[in-house]
Amino acid sequence: MSSPLPAIRPLEVHAIEQEGEVRYHLSDPAGYSDHEAWLTPQALFLAAQLDGSHTAAEVAAALRARFGAAVSEAEVEEAVAQLDEVLFLESDRFRAHQQAVDTAFLAAPLRPPAHTAAYEPDPARLPAFLDRLFTAGGGPGAPPAPPHGAPLAGIVAPHIDIHRGGPVYAHAYRALAEAPPPETAVVLGTCHAGLAHPFACLDKGYDTPLGGVEVDSELAAAVRTACPWAFAEATAHRREHSIEFQALFLRHLFGDAVRILPILVDGLHACLASGGGPADEPRIATLLDAVAEGVARLGRRVTYIAAVDLSHVGTHFGDTEPLDAGRLAAVEESDRTLIDTLGDGGGDDFYAAWAATGDATRVCGAAPLYAFRRLTGASRGELLAYRQCHTPEEDLMVSCAAMAFPAG
Numbered sequence: 001m002s003s004p005l006p007a008i009r010p011l012e013v014h015a016i017e018q019e020g021e022v023r024y025h026l027s028d029p030a031g032y033s034d035h036e037a038w039l040t041p042q043a044l045f046l047a048a049q050l051d052g053s054h055t056a057a058e059v060a061a062a063l064r065a066r067f068g069a070a071v072s073e074a075e076v077e078e079a080v081a082q083l084d085e086v087l088f089l090e091s092d093r094f095r096a097h098q099q100a101v102d103t104a105f106l107a108a109p110l111r112p113p114a115h116t117a118a119y120e121p122d123p124a125r126l127p128a129f130l131d132r133l134f135t136a137g138g139g140p141g142a143p144p145a146p147p148h149g150a151p152l153a154g155i156v157a158p159h160i161d162i163h164r165g166g167p168v169y170a171h172a173y174r175a176l177a178e179a180p181p182p183e184t185a186v187v188l189g190t191c192h193a194g195l196a197h198p199f200a201c202l203d204k205g206y207d208t209p210l211g212g213v214e215v216d217s218e219l220a221a222a223v224r225t226a227c228p229w230a231f232a233e234a235t236a237h238r239r240e241h242s243i244e245f246q247a248l249f250l251r252h253l254f255g256d257a258v259r260i261l262p263i264l265v266d267g268l269h270a271c272l273a274s275g276g277g278p279a280d281e282p283r284i285a286t287l288l289d290a291v292a293e294g295v296a297r298l299g300r301r302v303t304y305i306a307a308v309d310l311s312h313v314g315t316h317f318g319d320t321e322p323l324d325a326g327r328l329a330a331v332e333e334s335d336r337t338l339i340d341t342l343g344d345g346g347g348d349d350f351y352a353a354w355a356a357t358g359d360a361t362r363v364c365g366a367a368p369l370y371a372f373r374r375l376t377g378a379s380r381g382e383l384l385a386y387r388q389c390h391t392p393e394e395d396l397m398v399s400c401a402a403m404a405f406p407a408g
Contacts, residue, residue: 002055002056002057002073002199003055004052004053004055005050005052005054005055005056005059005076005077005090005307006050006052006080006082006084006089006090006094006152007050007051007052007089007090008047008048008050008051008083008088008089008090009030009087009088009089009090009094010193010194010327011026011027011028011029012025012026012027012029012031013025013026013044014316014317015315015318016038016316021270022041022045022156023038023040024037024038024039024040024041024044025037025038025084025085026038026039026088028046028087028088029193029239030193030236030238030239031114031238031239032094032097032098032101033086033087033088034089034252035086035087035088037083037086037088041171042063042067042069042085043079043245045062045063045066045067045117046059046063046076047077047083047088048397049062049063050080050083050089051363052090054075056073056077056080056120056335057073058380059076059193060072060073060075060076062102063073063076065257068163070173070237074318074332078181081116082160083101087230088307097118100162101238101385102201102235102238105235105238106234106235108204108214109204110204110206110207111202111204111205111206111207111208111237111238111244111262113206113207113208113244113248114238114239114241114244115161115241115244118161118162118163118241118245119161119162119166119245119248121195121209122144123210125209125335126209126210126252126385127252130166130248130249130252131143131227131288132176133166133167133169133170134170135160135165136167136170136217137138137167138158138167138168138385138387139166139167139170139171140167140170140171140174140384140385141200142174143174144173144174144177144178144253145178146178147177147178147179147180147181148179149177149178149179149180149277149406150179150180150406150407151179151180151182151301151406151407152175152176152179152182152404152405152406153302153304153376153377153379153405153406153408154303154304154305154306154372154375154376154381154404154405155172155173155175155176155304155305155306155402155403155404155405156306156342156369156372156380156401156402156403156405157169157172157173157245157246157249157305157306157307157308157402158172158245158308158309158400158401158402159189159190159241159245159246159307159308159309159364159365159400160309160389160398160400161241162248164311164389164398165309165387165389165400166298166398167385168385168386168387168401168402168404169245169249171206171384171385171402172181172384172385172402172404173185173249173253175384175402175404176253176303176305176404177253177254179303180301181254181257181258182262182301182302182303183216183258183259183260183300183301183302184219184258184261184295184300184301184302184303185246185250185258185259185260185261185296185302185303185304185305186219186260186261186263186291186303186305186375187212187243187246187247187260187261187262187263187305187306187307187341188263188265188304188306188307188371188372188375189240189242189243189246189262189263189264189265189307190240190242190264190265190308190309190364190365190367191240191242191264191265191266192237192240192241192242193240193265194237194266195233195236195237195267196232196233196338197229197230197232197233197266197267197283197351198265198266198267198281198283198284198287198367199227199230199263199264199265199266199267199287199371200230200231200232200233200236200263200264200266201220201223201224201227201230201231201234201261201262201263201264202215202220202234202237202262202263202264203215203217203220203221203231203234205247205259205260206243206247206262207263208244208247208248209248210248210252210253211251211255211256212251212252212256213247213256213258213259213260214256215259215260215261215262216259216260216300217263217328218294218298219261219291219294219295219298219300220261220268220299221394222290222293222294222298223287223290223291223294224288226289226290226294227286227287227290228281228289229283230263230283230287230290233264237262237264240264242264242308243260243262243264243307244366246260246307247260247262247309251370253373255300255394260339261291261305263287263291263371265367265368265371266367266369267281267283267284268348268354268366268367269366269367269372270361271351271355271392272355272358272359273281277348277351277352278347278348278351278356278370279310280350284371288371288375291375292310292375304372304375304376305372306368306369306371306372307365307367307368307400308363308364308365308369308400309361309363309364309399309400310335310361310363310364310365310398310399310400310401311331311334311363311366311398311399312361312362312363312364312396312397312398313327313331313342313361313362313396313397314394314395314396314397315395315396317340317362317396317398322395323390323392323395323396323397327390327399328390331361331399332388332399334357334360334361335361335386335399335401336386337353338350338353338354338357338363339383339386339401341353342373342381342382342403343380343382343403343405344380344381344384345373346373346374346377346378347370347371347372347373348371350369350370350373351370354369354370355365364398376405377408378408379405379406379407379408380405380406380408381403381404381405382403382404382405382406383401383402383403384397384402384404385401385402386400386401387399387400389399
């Protein structure tokens with residue numbers, strides 16, 4: 001009897017209509033494969049059968065039953081081989097590649113930049129590129145003034161590519177640069193590829209084209225002692241962009257004077273699906289308590305940074321109807337309700353408001369925002385900027401915001 005075919009890996013799938021025909025775009029959010037694939041509906045159906053339990057004969061039979069076309073086992077095996085060639089399957093070939101990549105990543109002294117195409121990659125031109133964001137349309141209008149006033153408990157900043165969301169980043173980082181500088185920035189990033197645990201910490205810093213931002217090794221060690229499991233998925237940082245973009249601004253504004261503790265956050269969708277809440281997942285409180293206790297014991301002057309975007313809507317993200325002015329206005333109203341709750345309430349208030357929507361607008365950052373609000377405590381947030389990054393030709397819109405939370 002034939003062996004089952006390997007399972008397909010977790011991939012991002014987007015439906016694109018081209019000349020009246022639908023094609024499905026597949027890519028690897030974890031970044032182990034740099035390839036992309038464009039599949040017909042028949043090919044997507046084939047890929048969906050690859051769950052690790054079906055043989056080539058069974059997949060061929062399913063295709064014949066679904067589409068009425070003659071499909072042989074050999075044709076199925078050829079398609080599977082092509083998917084394996086681009087590292088889209090949970091095969092021996094992929095696992096060997098993954099191990100080699102992860103080993104090299106963990107051995108590196110800093111996490112190398114992986115998304116320089118989202119900003120200016122030339123180190124000689126990058127500082128001027130970032131400085132222009134402060135005076136660009138939609139930006140705060142001027143570069144940061146010298147530090148003054150009270151320190152910030154935290155900021156909310158985007159993680160959309162900087163070419164599109166740069167002026168909103170500028171609002172958040174001007175506020176941070178004008179406050180007394182933190183010693184450590186605890187950066188809570190969205191993990192787009194998903195995690196088995198609610199958190200993935202990294203006990204090394206992030207490199208940027210302008211130089212590295214070193215890790216707060218003492219704080220990382222304190223968290224590791226309390227929550228060793230939180231470092232089990234450190235390789236999730238390898239290709240995730242949400243913290244990379246924050247490290248770039250921190251390096252540009254503070255040089256090597258600020259250290260970071262990078263933490264990717266996941267887990268709230270599991271709470272939503274179960275009908276429970278964060279209190280039902282003890283690892284969430286354990287990790288957040290470990291961070292807060294480590295900060296207090298070490299006497300750190302810390303700013304928490306939530307690296308998040310808000311709504312993701314449009315047919316590109318699976319909505320059935322194209323975006324129009326009414327839909328965009330409704331999304332803004334929903335976003336601003338969450339922003340108000342985030343600014344005025346605590347983590348549980350934010351979770352309740354988000355859960356009540358059923359995540360209908362696909363907020364890409366609910367889990368980091370919950371963690372951020374738990375850690376920033378009683379401080380009240382101020383909205384600095386809100387923006388809808390609308391791309392009509394792809395029928396998609398991603399919204400983002402900048403907020404500042406003075407220490408209180």
